Amino acid sequence: MARRIGKYTLEMENSPVIEEFAAVVGKKEGEGPLKNYFDKVFQDTSLGQSSWEKAESQLQLEAVEHVLRKANLDASEINYIFAGDLLNQCTSSTFGLMKLEIPFLGQYGACSTMAQTLSMASVMVDSGAAKRSIAVTSSHFCSAERQFRFPLGYGGQRAPTAQWTATGSGAIVVSGSGSGPQIKHVTIGRITDLGVKDQTNMGAAMAPAAARTMKDFLADTNTTPDDYDMILTGDLGEIGKKLLQELLLKDGIVLSDNYNDCGLMIYNKEEQDVHAGGSGCGCSASVLCSVILDKMRKKELKNILFMATGALMSLTSAQQGENIPGIAHLVHIES
């Protein structure tokens, strides 16, 4: 069972194992630099469904079906599924995963959801409350655009600071036994609001929360960024990444060459016209559940921090003039 160290960090005592992982993405993501790492690229991003919301549900189901198949597991062997997404009332997850009949715990952490679901799945396994849990999340460019911004047909102009919601889903089976990368620590974030209101600059809204969680974790574990092969945020994009580095520098914490952001890895910025980078729950999920965990399994990466960040706003809160608070959860993974 997990042991509290410092003020905000949980140390896993039985090192839950990432038994298997899978990532499925849309056409645009399949044309980016990570194209060879995904389990499946859907050239038709509707996935043959009659609405974008149903397409996203199907995408999330595909990620889970892929991970179960790769692990040679039946859904009945999974004790809990922790799932969430950006759609109102998390319907991508509920409608997508219903047929699996796995005990379901809906999570809401906006784009921090992959780190949140992975944290919860790990705690359940570490404590013995589950033999196996699944962590999954998704996002879809088309369902997110029309829910949060404009109908697709409107062809709205995008701000240079805006990020592109990735069409993708990532799923992980966390297990109490077996081999694979292991979850070592989890730091759950606090909601942080430094007053950013600009909906077209989510990176700036989320960077303060990311800085806080990173400081919490480093203080609790008495480590520095140099102690890790890779520090991965998701998804601050170009603006948020720089802001996080600036904010941490004020406390003498240097994020340098071993730091990257999922939103900057999933697309080719020069060719794919995504402005400040990728975003959406499915961005960090599909990057983690493809190239990153693949490299960990091959021991090309041995010791990483995965910190997913979320902007805790709704269309209604924005219309009512509220700020955009952020949150960031961190998972320390070793192989």
Next chain:
Amino acid sequence: MARRIGKYTLEMENSPVIEEFAAVVGKKEGEGPLKNYFDKVFQDTSLGQSSWEKAESQLQLEAVEHVLRKANLDASEINYIFAGDLLNQCTSSTFGLMKLEIPFLGQYGACSTMAQTLSMASVMVDSGAAKRSIAVTSSHFCSAERQFRFPLGYGGQRAPTAQWTATGSGAIVVSGSGSGPQIKHVTIGRITDLGVKDQTNMGAAMAPAAARTMKDFLADTNTTPDDYDMILTGDLGEIGKKLLQELLLKDGIVLSDNYNDCGLMIYNKEEQDVHAGGSGCGCSASVLCSVILDKMRKKELKNILFMATGALMSLTSAQQGENIPGIAHLVHIES
């Protein structure tokens, strides 16, 4: 740490304690039969805020501030807060609880949220991952009506099967030590869809999920409804309650005099014009966190099952013609 018994149930090994609880409600709820049990009744259901959404955020904050005050605890003594609500992107919780600066884990279970947050808070405490966690949820009639149904000023006619979203919030401090009612078992539900599409009859949509979770729990623990002082669902309302009884009867399980539903307890059906009863995350939360836990503390109730039920739909899913799947989570509490 929790031990799995049967197929779907967790048995707590360290019996996490309900150290304190609090419920705050709106004017209408404060005029109902439970009026003397609530910690605070807001005669002005706007709570002095400029929107109904902000009012709901404030309501949830009030519940947590009340429970902290009653327990004589500072927010910094709480390791995790598990919170969720019905609003898009769970903004009642995120905006309401932000200032407390407690590590935040957003939960989405629609009206099953009180059982979900209480389950998660209990597992975290039982496993030693937290010394204390808070479980909280809320709903507000006015924010729910305008998000899911009609603008308030429209004065839409309500169907006889419709339930009334309660304005209320309930919060619980779960602790690893101390005295009070104890959490004994938790059963996390599976999403269940028997094809109900009628948005004005949520009780019917949720009853099948409730029947399934109840059957899971009774089978896993090898007990019968007669083994408990009280079985409490929330919120099936009049229609859903009867349907649950009918569904269980098919399997020879009889829910009789010791069974009630929070949606039928919070209002006076004859005088308060709520049709099929109360609903909303805040209904079961405020009933549990007032009269029920009060009676448990006084040992008037010693052994209860609290099973909250949720309808996993959104306005979008309904408009796209989808069914309304349900979910139900069960918590067994002893004093």
